[in-house]
Structure formats: structure tokens, C-alpha cells
Amino acid sequence: MAALPRYALARSYQLSSALDALVTDAGGALRSPVIVASGLFVRARLASSTGTGATTDDPIELLTRVSLQLSAGAGGGSYDVTQSADGRVQIAWSGPGSATIFAGALTRALGFAGGAVISAGGTATSDYPPLGFVQWALSEADTDWTPSVTSAAAQDEAGRVYRRGGALVRWSRSLSALWVPRSWSNNASGEYLSPAWWTETAYAGATSAVAPDPHTVPRARAESWMDALYSIDGETAFGFTDELQSLTADSPVSTVYVAPATFEQSFALPTQAPTYRPRRTISIVLERTGTVEIPQ
Numbered sequence: 271m272a273a274l275p276r277y278a279l280a281r282s283y284q285l286s287s288a289l290d291a292l293v294t295d296a297g298g299a300l301r302s303p304v305i306v307a308s309g310l311f312v313r314a315r316l317a318s319s320t321g322t323g324a325t326t327d328d329p330i331e332l333l334t335r336v337s338l339q340l341s342a343g344a345g346g347g348s349y350d351v352t353q354s355a356d357g358r359v360q361i362a363w364s365g366p367g368s369a370t371i372f373a374g375a376l377t378r379a380l381g382f383a384g385g386a387v388i389s390a391g392g393t394a395t396s397d398y399p400p401l402g403f404v405q406w407a408l409s410e411a412d413t414d415w416t417p418s419v420t421s422a423a424a425q426d427e428a429g430r431v432y433r434r435g436g437a438l439v440r441w442s443r444s445l446s447a448l449w450v451p452r453s454w455s456n457n458a459s460g461e462y463l464s465p466a467w468w469t470e471t472a473y474a475g476a477t478s479a480v481a482p483d484p485h486t487v488p489r490a491r492a493e494s495w496m497d498a499l500y501s502i503d504g505e506t507a508f509g510f511t512d513e514l515q516s517l518t519a520d521s522p523v524s525t526v527y528v529a530p531a532t533f534e535q536s537f538a539l540p541t542q543a544p545t546y547r548p549r550r551t552i553s554i555v556l557e558r559t560g561t562v563e564i565p566q
Contacts, residue, residue: 272460275357275405277447279526280316280509281498282329283402283482285309291376295369296345305339305376306330312379314400315353316509316523319565327507327525327559332379332400333359334565340371347390351380352566355515356462357399365390379484381492398492402482404464405514408448415441415558441558442529447495449549454492456548466550468494495552499528509564510556520563529555 289306306312310323310330317331333351340349347369350362359380363369371377371394373385381396381403388394399405421435451457451465468480468491480487481501510526511517532554 272356272458273407273449273463274355275407275463275514277407277409277512278316278357278403278405278510278514279498280313281402281404281482281493282311282313282317282326282507284311284326286483286485289375289379289484291340292372292374293340293369294372295363296347296366297343298345301343303339303343305336306332313509314403315566316511316564318562319520326505329507331565336376336380344369353400354395356460357403357405357514358462359396359400360393361386361388362393363388363390375484378487378490381490383490396490398490399462399464401484401487402493402498404493404495404498406447406450406463409445409512410448411553412445413443415443417441442555443558444531444553444555446551446553448551450495450552452548452550462492464492464498465494466552467496468492499532499554502528507559509562510558517564519566522561523564524558525560525562526556526558529557531555
């Protein structure tokens with residue numbers, strides 16, 4: 271039985287140019303709706319329903335925005351873009367007639383290896399989870415959210431304690447993701463868990479992590495742990511959930527940052543899988559900065 275993802279990190283990424291689509295449907299042939307303007311931040315699913323896209327921690331939720339923008343001008347038909355239980359993207363088209371979304375930046379952002387042709391009342395399912403989306407099934411050594419606060423304290427000779435504390439409480443969480451496939455091909459049949467690396471191994475010589483950008487990534491691929499973590503440059507916020515299978519509209523998810531401790535040598539990616547090479551264990555530390563309600 272294929273393992274479904276329970277945990278997920280969805281990365282915010284900034285668009286280097288406008289995210290648009292090339293579509294043929296009941297609204298006309300080769301129309302080109304703009305989904306999100308250039309320079310804005312987007313994130314798949316684990317983002318606020320009211321995000322403006324102005325900053326990494328206030329991104330536009332991509333799937334809902336795609337549904338709205340594709341449906342506008344669709345000649346009476348409508349699109350519904352959602353995430354399936356296995357983490358891949360599903361696009362439903364109500365009709366009339368069939369709809370074609372041609373291969374391009376939008377389809378890559380949604381995880382499609384090519385374009386999508388959808389019959390009236392039908393759906394198309396992506397090949398991979400959406401861009402920037404890391405998902406896994408099992409964790410261990412999970413501390414849950416642990417509070418800490420900056421403070422100073424002293425005790426006098428009579429035993430009385432004096433303390434001055436900061437007003438803000440920091441919430442941290444460390445965990446180890448288990449049973450992570452070493453590469454995409456190490457997933458079992460029916461599994462779409464994020465791999466440690468995209469390819470089977472890290473080759474000697476110069477290598478680079480791929481930052482999410484549907485305009486510069488030449489083809490769709492699953493977001494690997496190496497890409498998601500090691501291409502962080504500057505401020506990068508993520509959405510996080512440990513209940514992916516039970517999320518519905520208005521469910522709360524956490525806004526988090528990957529803590530500096532994750533990049534220390536003791537947390538080098540990946541850590542270990544001593545008895546079975548195709549699977550890895552990856553440890554991370556997260557810092558929670560807020561909670562938002564998602565649109566779907």
C-alpha cells in the first residue's frame with residue numbers, strides 16, 4: 271500500500287516575470303490569462319486565503335488563484351485547481367467542450383511534465399507535487415512546538431528571584447523526516463514523496479540546488495529536500511502542516527522559517543539510513559512566526 275504524505279513544507283517563491291497561461295477552451299482559442307503579476311510571491315496551498323504576494327510571509331495561494339484566473343473569460347466554463355491526497359495537483363474543467371492548457375511556466379509550477387487536455391466534466395492530474403512543495407509520510411523525534419523567550423534572571427541572598435523577560439515568545443520544533451526516498455525513482459508505486467535529491471546521487475564536482483522559479487526551470491520536477499533547503503537565499507518563509515490529509519478550507523497552517531541549526535554539520539543532508547540505502551532520514555528545525563487559514 272502506497273504511503274500518503276502527512277507532513278508538508280510549502281516554500282514561498284518570487285516570480286521573475288508574470289505567470290501567465292496559454293489556454294484553449296470555451297472562452298476562445300489561445301487566450302493568455304495572467305495568473306500572477308511579476309515580482310509577487312506565491313506558495314502552493316499552505317498559504318493564507320488573503321495573501322497579497324508582497325512579501326515571502328504573505329504570499330498568494332497559487333492553486334486558488336489559478337482557479338479564479340483561468341475561469342475568468344472561460345466562456346461559461348470553470349476550472350477548479352486542487353491538491354489530491356497523494357500531493358499532486360488536479361485541474362477539473364466543467365465544460366462546455368474540452369480545455370487545453372499548453373505546456374509552459376504555469377504547468378511547470380503546478381507539477382505537470384507537459385500540457386493538460388481536459389474533457390468536459392473531467393480532470394487532469396499533475397506528474398509531481400506543485401513547485402516548492404516538500405512532503406513526507408513519517409516523522410520521529412518530533413518535539414512539537416516548544417516555547418522560549420529571551421530573559422534575564424537573578425537571585426538574591428534571601429532566595430528571592432528577579433526576572434526581566436521579552437514580550438515575544440519564540441516557538442521552535444525539531445523533527446526527523448523518515449522513509450524519504452533517495453531519488454524520485456525510489457518512491458514505491460503510487461507514492462509521490464519528495465526525494466532527498468532529484469537524481470540518484472550527488473556527483474563529484476560543482477553542483478547547485480535549484481531554487482523554485484517556473485520561468486527558469488526548463489522542465490517540471492519534484493521539489494527535492496536539497497533544492498528546498500539549500501537554495502534558500504535571503505528571507506524565505508514556508509507553510510507547514512502535520513495534518514495534510516485532513517486539511518480543508520479555513521484550516522490553520524503554520525508560517526515557519528528553517529532554523530540556522532538545520533544547516534550545521536550535525537544536520538547535514540541527508541543524515542542516515544544505515545540498513546536501506548534508497549531511503550533517507552532528514553532532520554530539520556523550524557521556527558514558527560504565525561498561523562494562517564488556507565483557502566482550500
